[in-house]
Amino acid sequence: MGLFSLFPKREKKLKEAVDLSVLHTDIHSHLIPGIDDGAHNMETSIELLRELESLGYKKIITTPHVKAEVFPNDINELDNLCEQLRHEAKMAGIDLSIEVGAEHLISDDFHDRLKQRQFKTFCGNYLLIELPFCAPPMGLNEYLFELQLAGYRLILAHPERYLFWVKDFEKFEELQDRGVMFQINIMSLGGYFGEEVKRLAERLVEKDMVELLGTDTHGQRHIEAVRNTLYNPVLDKLIKSGNIINRRF
Numbered sequence: 647m648g649l650f651s652l653f654p655k656r657e658k659k660l661k662e663a664v665d666l667s668v669l670h671t672d673i674h675s676h677l678i679p680g681i682d683d684g685a686h687n688m689e690t691s692i693e694l695l696r697e698l699e700s701l702g703y704k705k706i707i708t709t710p711h712v713k714a715e716v717f718p719n720d721i722n723e724l725d726n727l728c729e730q731l732r733h734e735a736k737m738a739g740i741d742l743s744i745e746v747g748a749e750h751l752i753s754d755d756f757h758d759r760l761k762q763r764q765f766k767t768f769c770g771n772y773l774l775i776e777l778p779f780c781a782p783p784m785g786l787n788e789y790l791f792e793l794q795l796a797g798y799r800l801i802l803a804h805p806e807r808y809l810f811w812v813k814d815f816e817k818f819e820e821l822q823d824r825g826v827m828f829q830i831n832i833m834s835l836g837g838y839f840g841e842e843v844k845r846l847a848e849r850l851v852e853k854d855m856v857e858l859l860g861t862d863t864h865g866q867r868h869i870e871a872v873r874n875t876l877y878n879p880v881l882d883k884l885i886k887s888g889n890i891i892n893r894r895f
């Protein structure tokens with residue numbers, strides 16, 4: 647082993663921070679207070695909205711978890727809860743447009759949900775979905791196909807966190823061939839979730855497979871992680887690539 651290989655390679659950093667205002671819209675966050683593992687109360691929600699505004703965003707589509715056993719949120723209540731958040735944000739002088747969608751976990755309750763069309767979409771028929779982190783659900787392709795057949799336009803949240811496919815990269819390609827859009831978390835590129843997630847995020851970027859960026863803000867720690875990623879050359883390259891369509895939302 648040579649002397650230099652004892653030291654980890656120092657990563658290049660940009661001289662100037664990436665300007666997130668070009669994205670216009672953040673499409674993934676947990677800012678409806680008290681209903682999932684995001685902001686616990688309205689005060690925190692307002693602080694986080696203020697931070698997102700200071701990062702340059704103009705619009706927030708917040709996406710509370712809908713997971714049958716962990717966060718069994720009723721999607722029919724989300725518009726009212728969002729209206730309260732919007733009202734409080736306005737009172738606090740925050741000039742952000744705020745909408746609500748959801749982050750739906752693909753799980754066993756899926757068929758009942760589909761029968762009753764119990765999915766919270768945004769901007770028409772866009773639907774943010776996530777997978778369990780331990781293993782892909784059985785019958786995933788059928789689930790996705792049925793959702794698409796029902797007219798939903800699918801966005802997969804943070805594909806770079808599904809490490810079960812690291813050695814099975816063609817699964818990602820297959821999903822994209824099926825028309826599923828990929829949203830990666832900005833902080834993944836900064837290493838917030840570890841080296842493996844970072845490398846997978848970079849690989850997806852390298853292959854032009856990323857169309858959307860999200861902060862996935864649950865708390866202040868994620869705002870800091872996003873700020874720490876602003877000098878990241880891969881993020882810069884991605885935003886300048888013209889592949890990112892956050893602005894359309």
Ligand SMILES: [Fe+2]
Pocket residue numbers: 674675676749803862
């Ligand atoms: Fe999330």
